Amino acid sequence: MARYGMVMDMRTCVGCQACMAACSAENQTPFWSDKFRTHVEDKEQGSFPDVRRVLLPRLCMHCENTPCLSACPTGATHMNDDGIVLVNSDRCIGCYACCIACPYDARYAYNGEDVKHGHELYGETVMHEVPHVDKCTFCVHRLADKLEPACASTCPTHSRIFGDLDDKSSEAHKLATSGKAHPLNEGLGTSPKVFYIPS
């Protein structure tokens, strides 16, 4: 049993969006409808002349105190033993209660059109066979093979540091507890497992 999490180093992110492409290829997310499990926000901060650009990569925070899970009436949204929040697509009715409850814009509808398009594109290897609400899984299928999530392993600047937050020897644990890194919107009490080192 692990407690997987991620630390985002905003000092090194260059906004290349390789993570988005890698995730999309790995998880067959509907890029054709401009829907992704992970995004990179490109923001301006401050006002002239004291302005700077901030790049903020984001995905599901795998909240420990999980609003989407509480809102889900069907139990489709659940947490596995490693603290990863997952959606069981066979059980999801697509009521969107989780999308309304999620404070981090981490979910989207893999709708009927997307499923159809996915079938045309991926044929027999298609992963999303029924309409459902979709989100990041920390690439749970890769973890089973002892591989990192696709986004983290692709990031050319090592801005996404993935690991077991309970494993004291892991880089993710060290950074998350260093005092430099903080979750987003801590005040909401969701206890996210994704941390940010500000730039």
Next chain:
Amino acid sequence: MTFVHQEVWHWQIATYLFLGGLGGATFAISAVLHLFEGCDRKMLSVAVMSSIFFLVVGTIFLLADMLQPLKAIYALTNPRSWIFWGVVFINFYFIAAIAYVIPLLEEWPKLEPIIRKIPQLILGLLERYNNLAALGGSAAGFLVAIYTGLLISAAPAINFWNTPALPLLFVISGFSTGAAFLLLLSTFSKNEAAYKISAKLEQLDAVLIVTELIILGAYFNFAMFLPTGARASAEYLFQSPLFIGGFFVAGLLVPLAIETYSIFFGGHHHAEKKSSMPILVASSLVLFGGYLLRMYVLKAGMFQFPW
């Protein structure tokens, strides 16, 4: 910090919220009238049948908006979710409403052949426990009406929704639309008793509108207080002509004025039947306003994202 309009729930859900509030409240008020006022059974049967119809249509809109409506039964899995309770309340409502209305349908001679198909034993029981069904129904109706607000208030990042004022606003507005609908029905009833009831309903609706105005005042005061998504939502609503003109003025102030005038100067106690035109106008406006309220509260829902 970014404020983003929610793009998840649209007019279909607004329709469901409206019909849920209207149907729930219509039944709850009818049941209370039955228990404490003694009302024209014909009118009550029409009211309760319509309220069942509203809820059926509302549920269809809700299901139609889902990705997998055929699996909707799975919604009875997680009791921490409001939707779970919504399903429970609505089923409780349907059972109570149907049990309550069957004995009332005997008032309609044309329906007799259908009613006679029901075994006498069941019919006898329904007749005997009619008051109990009315009592259960008023609770179920209330729960359905308040549920519509609870459902959307479970949104930690949509500040405008995430407040106990919202379920309160929806339940009061729901009861106001319910009273307005019954008022509308009472104008078609030729029964003397319905005449008295319509005076009561008018008073009830006026009191509910005043309560709604007070809650709205508190609600917007809260929303404007902090620089959060709630303020952005409130500002959006203030700038929406249909919200101000349609809901606030036409849907609340105008019917309140008509009803107040009618209560004080309408002469309910005179023998001659007064014109039902103002009642028709006021009730229709309340119903129209109730729909706009839900539509605009949904439209105004804004996520406050930390980036």
